[in-house]
Amino acid sequence: MNNLARQETIAAISTPPGAGGIGIIRISGSQALPLLKSIFQPKKTSCCFCSHQLYYGHIRQSVDGKILDEVLAVYMAAPHTYTREDVVEIHCHGSFLVLQNVLELILDSGAVLAEPGEFTKRAFLNGRIDLTRAEAVIDVLSAKTRKGVDLAQEQLSGALYNKIDPIRQSLVRMRAVIEVAIDFPDEEVEIIDHSALLDQLESEVTQPLTNLLQSADRGRLYREGISLVIAGLPNVGKSSLLNTILQEERALVTAVPGTTRDSIEEIVDIYGMPVRIIDTAGIRDDAGEVEELGIQRARDLINKADLILFMIDGSRELTDADRKLYAQVKHKPLLPVLNKIDLCDGGLPDLACLADLGRCVKISAREQIGIDQLKQAIFALMTSGNEQWEEGGCAPNVRHKQALAKAVEAAARIRFACETGLTNDLIAIDLQECLDFLAEIVGETTTEDILDVIFTQFCLGK
Helix, strand or coil: CHHHCCCCCEEEECCCCCCCCEEEEEEECCCHHHHHHHHEEECCCCCCCCCCEEEEEEEECCCCCCEEEEEEEEEECCCCCCCCCCEEEEEEECCHHHHHHHHHHHHHCCCEECCCCHHHHHHHHCCCCCHHHHHHHHHHHHCCCHHHHHHHHHHHCCHHHHHHHHHHHHHHHHHHHHHHHHHCHHHHHHHCCHHHHHHHHHHHHHHHHHHHHHCHHHHHHHHHCEEEEEEECCCCCHHHHHHHHHCCCCCCCCCCCCCCCCCEEEEEEECCEEEEEEECCCCCCCCCHHHHHHHHHHHHHHHHCCEEEEEEECCCCCCHHHHHHHHHHCCCCEEEEEECHHHCCCCCCCCCCCCCHHHCEECECCCCECHHHHHHHHHHHHHCCCHHHHCCCCCCCHHHHHHHHHHHHHHHHHHHHHHHCCCHHHHHHHHHHHHHHHHHHHCCCCCHHHHHHHHCCCCCCC
């Protein structure tokens, strides 16, 4: 697969855009050190560029000797580098203009601009990391919660690979037995113990694959999170709830109906799950033209949401408008929220008409009462109350999930073939297919097109 990688020496800015104390330019390839020597003037003339040692000096233009920046430079010799190639990093001041000037000098000196994810792609192609670890780098960079970072770090350290590899080794052993039986058909009865083969298939292949497949939704929620829309009539407290959850005055709150005329979105961490919480315009029939636009957007967001918080004003009885709106949103996963319980001196309203009454959460957004219980209810609803969500483990993405599902299907075909007495040739085919699907996950048989899709998700310089 190494022929998939460009042979040129590549370079890119590896720190985010914007002003900062330090900005880093990374160079990887056989010409990394000669490039550094051509533009870097070390403070000490005796500089020998020992590997993994920082050197202080200046970046100078070769034409006129103009100093571009005062820097620290480090040369890292292959194979003990991120890409297993010679790597140079130049630590500049964090001005984007300075970084751009230095990068342009490097490119003019013979390097080519790295493509998104190309450093990590070279690390994969050069055998430093498998594909699951490469994808984990994306998850580390894009994680929105501490739990998301923890799961990504587990996968980066090989959690997924370490669970898949024993399954693959078991399939290889099974395939070896079948191949021997194919080569020596007269000895088939003595060579193959189909009962033991089925036991091995169940305990070492099918069950571990099923467990991994079941963890895929857990991984998706911690990685991607959910979209949660707060819906309700005007003035039921939707914006107050958003402000309370965020612990900041993000949305305007007034006693005037229709204050919120557009959606307001923020990401909030609920027990490690990133939740994109959206405050929408209050839905009513007698809205003006501008407010009606906000109401239409609210309806669109409701239809796309993973979960609806249906808010009701607990300081008054349920109205026909509440019932009408409930009928419009109850087709979605829904959690009723009874707000303003601090104003319910005469008791709570009758909610018998709501089918979801059993899990209605009673809160006061203004007084911050019941907010923890609301977060617990949201988390439990999205995770189905499964205790495994609190356990450690890897978090497969959609690509992994599809390959795992195919591997489980192949394992089922192996079982059927063994139980019904199909030929060893057919069993061997299903065993190899199961192995191939697992090889796709770790990157041993992944096509170039899929690799391109994966690595283009990276930012430049990683």
